[in-house]
Amino acid sequence: MKIRFTILFSLVLLTFSQLSQAQTANHPNVVFFLVDDLGWTDLGSFGSEFYETPNLDRLVKSGIKFTQAYTASPVCSPTRASIMTGKYPSKMYNTDWFGAPQPDQIQGHWTKNKPLKPAHYEPNLALEEITLAEAFKASGYSTFFAGKWHLGEEESHWPEHQGFDINKGGNDKGAPSTGNKYFSPYNNPRLEDGPEGEYLPERLAAETINFIRENKSKPFFAMLSFYSVHTPLMTTKALEEKYLAKRAAMNLEDKFEPEGANKNRITQAHAIYAGMVEAMDQSVGKVLDEIEALGLEKNTIIVFFSDNGGLSTAEGSPTTNLPLRAGKGWLYEGGIRVPMIMSWKGTLPAGKEINEPVISNDLFPTLLDLSGNQKTLESISNLDGISLKNRVMEPEKAIAREALFWHYPHYGNQGGNPGSVIREGDWKLIYFYESQKMELYNLKEDIGERNDLAATNPEKAEDLKINLFDWLVKTKAAFPRPNEAAKQ
Numbered sequence: 001m002k003i004r005f006t007i008l009f010s011l012v013l014l015t016f017s018q019l020s021q022a023q024t025a026n027h028p029n030v031v032f033f034l035v036d037d038l039g040w041t042d043l044g045s046f047g048s049e050f051y052e053t054p055n056l057d058r059l060v061k062s063g064i065k066f067t068q069a070y071t072a073s074p075v076c077s078p079t080r081a082s083i084m085t086g087k088y089p090s091k092m093y094n095t096d097w098f099g100a101p102q103p104d105q106i107q108g109h110w111t112k113n114k115p116l117k118p119a120h121y122e123p124n125l126a127l128e129e130i131t132l133a134e135a136f137k138a139s140g141y142s143t144f145f146a147g148k149w150h151l152g153e154e155e156s157h158w159p160e161h162q163g164f165d166i167n168k169g170g171n172d173k174g175a176p177s178t179g180n181k182y183f184s185p186y187n188n189p190r191l192e193d194g195p196e197g198e199y200l201p202e203r204l205a206a207e208t209i210n211f212i213r214e215n216k217s218k219p220f221f222a223m224l225s226f227y228s229v230h231t232p233l234m235t236t237k238a239l240e241e242k243y244l245a246k247r248a249a250m251n252l253e254d255k256f257e258p259e260g261a262n263k264n265r266i267t268q269a270h271a272i273y274a275g276m277v278e279a280m281d282q283s284v285g286k287v288l289d290e291i292e293a294l295g296l297e298k299n300t301i302i303v304f305f306s307d308n309g310g311l312s313t314a315e316g317s318p319t320t321n322l323p324l325r326a327g328k329g330w331l332y333e334g335g336i337r338v339p340m341i342m343s344w345k346g347t348l349p350a351g352k353e354i355n356e357p358v359i360s361n362d363l364f365p366t367l368l369d370l371s372g373n374q375k376t377l378e379s380i381s382n383l384d385g386i387s388l389k390n391r392v393m394e395p396e397k398a399i400a401r402e403a404l405f406w407h408y409p410h411y412g413n414q415g416g417n418p419g420s421v422i423r424e425g426d427w428k429l430i431y432f433y434e435s436q437k438m439e440l441y442n443l444k445e446d447i448g449e450r451n452d453l454a455a456t457n458p459e460k461a462e463d464l465k466i467n468l469f470d471w472l473v474k475t476k477a478a479f480p481r482p483n484e485a486a487k488q
Helices: 007-017 054-062 076-085 103-108 132-138 200-214 237-249 271-293 360-370 374-378 389-393 458-474
Strands: 029-035 064-070 142-147 166-168 220-225 256-259 262-265 300-306 337-343 352-354 404-408 419-424 427-432 437-442
Touching (some): 029 200, 054 337, 142 200, 200 271, 271 300, 437 458
Parallel strands (some): 029 220, 142 166
Antiparallel strands (some): 256 262, 300 337
């Protein structure tokens, strides 16, 4: 078995395990809600008029709304790896969703005749990586995970081997694909079946609540990682009927526009998906209510995030990310910009917005720094994320960062092509490996990425390309290669 920790972190773990409960009691709890495939405009407080999310809308009012929060990838596993480690996925070679074909497996895959073979990726989050859960555990916290993990094809890489004391439902699957899927029996190796017909998001919330009750007198880190709103699209009969009626009352229709070889949804009108969004929101609300009932709201940091943009161009295309372009699987804004909320009653300002770019890598250092676990944070090296503590504590302060990067050397199931991205200020450059062409956008003036400026501003495009490839070389990123077996 691979070595669990570096020598340095082993010493830190030993030191912090000796802290008394009285010492660690001064550290706030952390509750992290992670949703799968939730789009940037899928919450009422982020612009939706069809989906109903009253609990998350009240969380926005009590905390900070991030309008330019990004995932480190347009698909799930890489983003989850970045959250767990504070690093860009390309540095760990976790660049595609775990289970996607490797370069030598594409002959039986729909990508077999594509011009490029995708880059090799590692289908497990390496045990040598220090995870967010391990860092909190080293700081004296009890740790809990519920829901979707999707960071290890091998059982030895599941949550209980990555710093979580308790794992309710986390395994190698990227969706509830066994049993009755979103309804019990689940046939999940890490979650006992509930009563027949039990709805999965409700069960995951109940498990989270039980953990919080049992650990209310000591610091804890709880991660509720919903399988929702990922396919298969399934909700309760009552919620589906509610949104079918609402769709009719609002005279909504399913409308699409071209996006590459695919069609991109441009209306929020899918009743089952709307029911899934509301069920997720209800489950968040139950956890928030329990935190308040236990009197923990002033001692609990709450984070809400999505692992990639909304699914708009394939697999049922249940939502739209407009005014953003495209969605999950694409390097346009719709694939990587997501809703993010952070709240800590009595400590963080309420009802504020942060409009500067932040990324999923930032959550690791931010949560450790904000919760007073700086010594643990200082012991961990080579992080790519930056702590947002000063920014969230004093929103008038600026975030000191030159650029953000993305590297997705794969063909997406949703129609996206292999590419890499750099964002500097308002400028965003996408480099596509298949065509070897660049697209340049000014996001301040063109949030929908409709006006490619690469031809009219070639100097800016070239400068950004140089910076992008300097970063790719520095991080030893893996690249796609020509597919010599492709039929011409």
